[in-house]
Amino acid sequence: MKFLEERVFSTKTMPIVIILISLAGFFIGMYFYWNQVINTPTYLWLFVIDCPLYVLLSVVVIALRMKGRSNKILNYITSVGLIKYGLWTVLAIILNQGDILFFALPHMLMVIFGFLLIPYSRAKFTGFLLIMGWFLFNDYMDYVVGTIPPIPMTYMELIAYFSLFSTVFFVSLVYTINRFMNQNKQL
Secondary structure (H helix, E strand, O other): OOHHHHHHOOOOHHHHHHHHHHHHHHHHHHHHHHHHHHOOOHHHHHHHOHHHHHHHHHHHHHHHHHOOOOOHHHHHHHHHHHHHHHHHHHHHHHHOOOOHHHHHHHHHHHHHHHHHHHHHOOOOHHHHHHHHHHHHHHHHHHHHHOOOOOOOOOOHHHHHHHHHHHHHHHHHHHHHHHHHHHHHHHO
16 A cells, blocks of 8 residues: 555655656657647647546656645546546557557556555545546547547447446545545544
């Protein structure tokens, strides 16, 4: 449970390395999304850059932690976003027979970091509802408004159902794990 504290933040070097790798991932992701971004109204950009957004938020989470600070709601949103969009991308790559090594591996690292953030994430029930609403709204933007990244349409229905399921499942999972962890601390 204290993996991040013991392994990542025990030295100054490791967080900086992770930040630099994450920033590189953010810029690579933005390069991938660039044509879609420049052809999308500015007010929708936040809904286009799913993976790069949560990788960038992970940089903020690490930078805050390096300064001895933390925001449990930000950690919660970042954790869910990394897991959800990391797995979504891996599924889309596998279904559409994309480059597994180049694209799937970095997205699995997103998932791993998202799971590592869970113990540092917390929200009250109203926060849980707002976070659930944010991710459901993002699903709406992707599959109704059309901010989804350009992928083959072959398995779009399956991918859309997976996205909706993963929103409900992972937002609920992070909330439930933290409720359970807090109850055990009080015993």
